[in-house]
Amino acid sequence: MRCPKDYKKLPGSAFKYKRVDRQKLNRDVEIMKKEIKGNVLQGNLEKMYETYLSWSELVDQLVYPPHQDFINIRKGIRNCMFQLSPNKSRARESKEEDER
Numbered sequence: 526m527r528c529p530k531d532y533k534k535l536p537g538s539a540f541k542y543k544r545v546d547r548q549k550l551n552r553d554v555e556i557m558k559k560e561i562k563g564n565v566l567q568g569n570l571e572k573m574y575e576t577y578l579s580w581s582e583l584v585d586q587l588v589y590p591p592h593q594d595f596i597n598i599r600k601g602i603r604n605c606m607f608q609l610s611p612n613k614s615r616a617r618e619s620k621e622e623d624e625r
Contacts, residue, residue, distance in 0.1 A: 535588070545587055553583060554594070561601070574605040 532547045532554070557580045564573035581598045588594070 532588075535592075539589055539592065540587055541589060542587065550583070550587060554580065557583075570605050570608050574602065574609070577601045577605060 532550045535547075537543070557576055561573050561576050561580075564570070564576065577598055580594075581602070584592065584594050584598070
């Protein structure tokens with residue numbers, strides 16, 4: 526997962542409100558990223574998906590698109606959906622059987 530841009534360095538025009546606590550936003554995003562990484566290591570895809578959604582809602586409330594985080598969040602959600610897809614696991618099993 527790529528690191529987001531530092532919200533402190535964004536211009537004021539990138540935010541939806543004039544007064545945004547950028548430090549708090551950075552802390553919240555860093556906490557969510559650590560939670561996502563922990564869920565990846567545990568293999569807890571449902572919780573990882575929920576965390577990506579909450580990250581998306583947080584950034585969407587405060588930052589105007591386009592922002593790199595919107596792209597990263599979409600990629601993460603797409604990856605979670607792919608990993609949770611039952612078709613993905615069936616295809617993997619059939620490929621492993623074919624190789625034997």
